[in-house]
Amino acid sequence: PSPVDANQLVSEFQGIIRKAVGEACRVKVWTSEGLWLCHVDPARLETALLNLALNARDAMPNGGVLDIEMKNVVVGEGAVAGCLPGSYVRLSVRDTGSGMPPEVRNRVFEPFFTTKEVGKGSGLGLSMVYGFVRQSGGHIAIESALGKGTTVSLYLPRATQTPGVEMEDVRSQAFPAGSERVLVVEDNDDLLDLTSAMLTRSGYQVRCARNGTEALRLLRSEEFDLLLSDIVMPNGINGIEVAREARKLNKGIKILLASGYAGDALDRHQAVGEFPIIDKPFRMSELAARLRSILHEA
Ligand SMILES: Nc1ncnc2c1ncn2[C@@H]1O[C@H](COP(=O)(O)OP(=O)(O)OP(=O)(O)O)[C@@H](O)[C@H]1O
Ligand SMILES: [Mg+2]
The missing domain is CATH 3.30.565.10 (Histidine kinase-like ATPase, C-terminal domain)
Structure with missing residues (x-):
């Protein structure tokens, strides 16, 4: 607090x-x-x-x-x-x-x-x-x-x-703005709406996917600067697999995975060290700041 x-x-x-x-x-x-x-x-x-x-x-x-x-x-x-x-x-x-x-x-x-x-x-x-x-x-x-x-x-x-x-x-917690192309992958509709609304408002070009399959389809047909994905998702393909495939398709893509619920523990364990993670629940201003710093990394 x-x-x-x-x-x-x-x-x-x-x-x-x-x-x-x-x-x-x-x-x-x-x-x-x-x-x-x-x-x-x-x-x-x-x-x-x-x-x-x-x-x-x-x-x-x-x-x-x-x-x-x-x-x-x-x-x-x-x-x-x-x-x-x-x-x-x-x-x-x-x-x-x-x-x-x-x-x-x-x-x-x-x-x-x-x-x-x-x-x-x-x-x-x-x-x-x-x-x-x-x-x-x-x-x-x-x-x-x-x-x-x-x-x-x-x-x-x-x-x-x-x-x-x-x-x-x-x-000073204003949302830092950006203009990059971001793919947001999240199976919770409310959170997906919330995140995409915030990012769009901050100037990003946002595309949304509700599961891993949709995400892979978009990654194969469009170019993105950053992938923001939930780790645990239905339909078999989790966020870590989406992230690995995204890297294969585009070496330069920046990645941020979101995790937090107890059920994520195991999957999260696999991702630690491989990809940056943001803990849920996060403040929208916190997410915006993380995106800026990840996008600015060399
Ligand atoms: N603003 C409201 N007006 C009328 N009824 C309400 C209101 N807020 C809550 N309720 C009643 O209280 C119940 C419990 O609310 P709660 O937010 O805990 O769960 P929910 O909305 O049913 O499901 P969830 O929020 O988990 O999606 C609701 O199902 C609804 O009957
Ligand atoms: Mg409710």
Whole structure:
């Protein structure tokens, strides 16, 4: 965790949220002047925001409004049920969607609890957000009623450090731009959309593949400066095999593999030393910085 300016993080991330929720949902961001820094892991905060935005999108199949609001709040003893008294940056995500009946509302943090069709929801979104907020020493509150929309509020503890060097760090994390041709290979649609949106916005020429077979087809028919591939993918061909084939076809291609989930351990082991790896989950600004440094290597 580090001191994070939520105004800035949300502002930088809003393009990705807009892309994820689609055009039917209007996204409004309400920053707040004089907002305190909060003490959280910025990559996990981005993932949490994306999860909340996707839930809001699913609750508004015919469109609606998604408000994201930041505010300083001082919580007094007993003022917010379950929340320790103290100073927080409250980040609220409000939708005008279907809302939840109490029997759903009461179970949303349970791992694997979902009301979505098989294959649509894993039921892990909110339990991950809950875990993140609790580990950060914060609190999460949900207000929801059937037909009345939903507001999820994250109470993120105020950072106690005085703004200084860390603040500079947070501010300077703009996405470095590029113009190279990048092939992104990722089987998770949300992450693929997110990554390609960020890279396109940063000026890269992006092509996407959802599995190893698609990736190989593109590598054989087009030229790329860089391959960014997930390691573990369905359909038999993993990211390491894609990377090796890419090198055979084009000796000069730069490669970055993404890995992080426990299941990747074995495959990851094979790739260590052979290709550079970025750990998941990563911040988009972190990815942009890694790409720049890899593309600039001789
Ligand atoms: N903004 C919301 N509006 C209405 N219902 C919601 C909202 N957010 C969550 N829910 C309900 O809570 C359930 C659990 O949400 P959660 O994010 O944990 O899992 P999921 O969205 O079903 O699947 P996943 O996020 O893993 O893809 C959802 O299935 C839905 O019924
Ligand atoms: Mg969800």
